[in-house]
Amino acid sequence: MPSSPALRVKAYAVHLLTASGIVPAALAMNEVARPDGDPRMVFLWLLVCTIIDAVDGPLARRYHVKTNAPAVDGRTIDDLLDYLTFAFIPLMLVWRMGWLPHGTGWTVSLAMAASLFGFSHTQAKDESGGFFRGFPSYWNIFAFYAGLISTLASPWASAVLMWILTILTVTPVKFLYPNLTPRRWKPWILYGSVLWVVVMLWMLPRYPNVSPVTFVVSLIYPAFYTIVSFKLASRGKTTDDGG
Template sequence: MQHENSLTRRAAAYGVHFFTASGIIPAALAVREIGSPQCDPRIVFLWLLLATVIDAFDGPLARKYHVKRFAPNIDGRTIDDLIDYLTFAFIPLLLTWRMEWLPPGTGWTVMLAMAASLLGFAHVHAKDEQRGFFRGFPSYWNAFALYAGVFSSLYSPWLTAITMWGLTVLTVMPVWVIYPNLAPQRWRIWILGGAALWTLTLIAILWQYPRPSTGLLLISLAYPAFYTYASWYCRRYGSES
């Protein structure tokens, strides 16, 4: 009975690794759409959304099923980082370049953001899991890319470029952004619940993409503002938060 129980736990742990690795499927389909002659960015964003959902659940599952103990031959963190870099950084930035959402002659600067994200992912203190923070802007380029199409269509490609360049600098700066799944208990329900509502507003924006109503756009920006404030507050006040 004990042997069977051990086999079950090992199977569950390796199953979590396969679940994490399944993020490569929406990543590949997103790249396929980017390379199509008539690229529809909404389809790319939906594939990236699926990859984000997988990423949101694999961490808690890995901790629940103790993958480091029962599936030690595979480093789930390496799989997670590789797929996260593709789906949170490389692919959305590639889409931004492909759709020409930056001013003429500046599209190549997405490579600076890609490089900054590489450095961010590779930094030894990229994740402070004990305190629950990311170091630097945590390469949420998938969200940036969605707003890039809106900013460039409604306002100016220069707004997109300036935002991207600023986030590129923040990616390698010693600033700290809260890790949603590891946020202090007091904040976690607001951060995770707000993220769910924010996702719904982004889906609503896709329905009107790339020219949503001003009201919907402003509502969608409320959560990033709250998330930024929560990160600052929790980092400053620590356990008091």
């Protein structure tokens, strides 16, 4: 695509949009650090970060930021913010809220370290195939469920789940890259995620004291996403085919 002043402005505007994620990230961390911090507010700010992250990728590809705004590496900004909002802040929230057994809170640092290696791996994102390598550091989602699991079951269940996901973060398993999902599955993945977020927002006012039935219903989409990821990865499906 030939460059032009208008395209360059739009490309740099995409970089600004990506960088704007630092504002809700800072507000989320401030809530974590407060003595009376409310985890529900943390999740709302992290949701804003996630929305920005979901939007800026397609915009970056549409306006060819690597060509039209080459002075700024948007991937670096994106990776730094992703680590903060998908890994560091939510895991600090888990530790801060005591959603792990007494004396094991420090193990969130192991998950953080695994995510560092996950983000820095040269094949962390297979954009041509449409996959993440390893568990894609969805620790913001884990944190949401850690509060529920610790309340409905046991902090040990949250800890075991976190340790399993930590191992998966640095293993060569594949998870779907939602924006690059094959055409056949893309509506199910993207629209399903919207419905899932609605369910999570519906739970938020009563969080973490929700009914077991609601908790189980909220797990339908994560289970679906995981099953589809493993199914397509095992068949070597890519974003270029029909499913």
